[in-house]
Amino acid sequence: ARRRALALAASGDPCIIVATHAAFSKTFQAPNLALVVIDEQHRFGVEQRESLRTKNDVVPHLLVMTATPIPRTAAMTWFGDLDISWLTELPGGRKPIRTFIVPEDDGRMMGSMFAHIRGRIDAGERAYVVCPRIDADDESDGDDDTSGASQIGVYDDSDTYRRESANTTTSAPSQEDGDGAPSRPPLHSVAEIERRLSSLPQFRGIRFATLTGRDDDATKQQVMADFADGATPVLVATTVIEVGVDVPQASCIVIFDADRYGLSQLHQLRGRVGRGGTDSWAFLISRAEDGGPAQQRLQVIQGTLDGAQIAQADLEFRGAGDVLGDAQSGGKSGLKLLRVVKDAKIIADARERAGRLLADDPDLSGEVELAGAVLDFTRGNETFLTSS
Known part of the structure; x- marks a missing residue:
């Protein structure tokens, strides 16, 4: 049964695949993967979620769902890496x-x-x-x-x-x-x-x-x-x-x-x-x-x-995790100059400015030093970013 399921996914034929952690294994291949929906986001690691987005040349759309966003998720919304839709009402018939x-x-x-x-x-x-x-x-x-x-x-x-x-x-x-x-x-x-x-x-x-x-x-x-x-x-x-x-x-x-x-x-x-x-x-x-x-x-x-308020409090209590890396529990962070909660306004302002800059100059041809910093970061060399 497992081989048949893996074969159907690998065939490229249109289908919906419902899976557990088995979808993160190397034996799972889905060449036409177009949409990934991950329920109970906090039950999976950053690298596990990312593995589904990098299986093919074309990056699929990604929707993650949870009643309790992990602090790293709340932080990443401020960096513009995630868009969030809040369902703030209780399900039908529920009481507080x-x-x-x-x-x-x-x-x-x-x-x-x-x-x-x-x-x-x-x-x-x-x-x-x-x-x-x-x-x-x-x-x-x-x-x-x-x-x-x-x-x-x-x-x-x-x-x-x-x-x-x-x-x-x-x-x-x-x-x-x-x-x-x-x-x-x-x-x-x-x-x-x-x-x-x-x-x-x-x-x-x-x-x-x-x-x-x-x-x-x-x-x-x-x-x-x-x-x-x-x-x-x-x-x-x-x-x-x-x-x-x-x-x-x-x-x-x-x-x-x-x-x-x-x-x-x-x-x-x-x-x-x-x-x-x-x-x-x-x-x-x-x-x-x-x-x-x-x-x-x-x-x-x-x-x-409210899960959103709880996530915000969790973020303040234990930190954002590593929004530049793969650690999603608090404490460790790749940020050298910022604190996600304290500097939220600065982050939001920088995101807005970055959006305008990229809209006007997508290749950063007019921003040589910034282009170099981006290149350093993508190569794993953060010296430029942390020293200047």
């Missing part, structure tokens, strides 16, 4: 999701939250509970349905964004991390939280199910079927439910260790509820310090359902 930050050490608030969820379950609805780890006792845990250990957005105390696998953030706590920062408590696991919740009086008589990337496809399908029909109305899962899960009866989601996730991932997870037109709630369980950077990030999620 009410989001609450719940301190984990506030027993009264936690109890009220669980009582509320029990009430929604008794009304025939469903609840997700999300944890970043599978099993806290297993050092080799990973939860990724594509390639190895689970990736969650983890922020350190200096507000630098890092991508860490779930199995590296849960080792036994020490007094300090290697960089001298105070250590954080271990991340919660699916196994631990399922045990804790099933013993609570609020959930007496309620059946629980678990779902992780370690489960095989048949198990995943059965678990989701039981969750959808109400046999197991509470699903304790990892971020494997982040995309591609649509259960209209799901009205509540609880995210443990929410202060350890990136904004985009929290927004994606929150979008798993309220898909059937019912009232819906998202509870962000946090162990972050009051007023700290992690608390501020959660307040962004609490304060808006």
